[in-house]
Amino acid sequence: MVDFNNRFSAMTPPTTDSPEMDRFLREEFGRIAAALTDAVSCPAFGSLEIAATPASQSITTAYQLVTAWDTAAPVLPERTTPSVANSAIVADEAGVYYLEAHCILATGSNHFIFAVHINGVATNFVASHDAAPHVSGLVNLSAGDSVDLRVKVDSGTHTLQVEYGGFSALRVSEVRKGL
Numbered sequence: 001m002v003d004f005n006n007r008f009s010a011m012t013p014p015t016t017d018s019p020e021m022d023r024f025l026r027e028e029f030g031r032i033a034a035a036l037t038d039a040v041s042c043p044a045f046g047s048l049e050i051a052a053t054p055a056s057q058s059i060t061t062a063y064q065l066v067t068a069w070d071t072a073a074p075v076l077p078e079r080t081t082p083s084v085a086n087s088a089i090v091a092d093e094a095g096v097y098y099l100e101a102h103c104i105l106a107t108g109s110n111h112f113i114f115a116v117h118i119n120g121v122a123t124n125f126v127a128s129h130d131a132a133p134h135v136s137g138l139v140n141l142s143a144g145d146s147v148d149l150r151v152k153v154d155s156g157t158h159t160l161q162v163e164y165g166g167f168s169a170l171r172v173s174e175v176r177k178g179l
Contacts, residue, residue, distance in 0.1 A: 086148075
């Protein structure tokens, strides 16, 4: 006989209609349901990519949007909205997102500084690199928040030419109501 945390005697099996068994099953299945609900996160993913050689972009010492993106793909429906026209990805649902941006530059030795921005405000996710910058990190986004990649230079004006690259947002955890 199964011992349910010493609640029932091994000598006397509980009946299926006993109040103790009913209470035990409700409590246990309630715990299991709560654990499964906490562990499930509906995925969300959006990406901006460079499929062809983009046009050059003149960069100054103030952050400017990276506008080299020419493809928005792939997307899980109705959870993110990547926009080539806006050079941004909008989180359609709140949660913790992993952001990643990478590219290969064809601009030689110019010193570019890339930073992820949320709703136009720079984050601490910054890459300062000459040939292959990579930026990544976890952020807490609300529904409607817009993330984008911006770039600047230390001094002067330089031409940015991105050969290949991608910018992605992947939701790794939901923000649940009532917790």
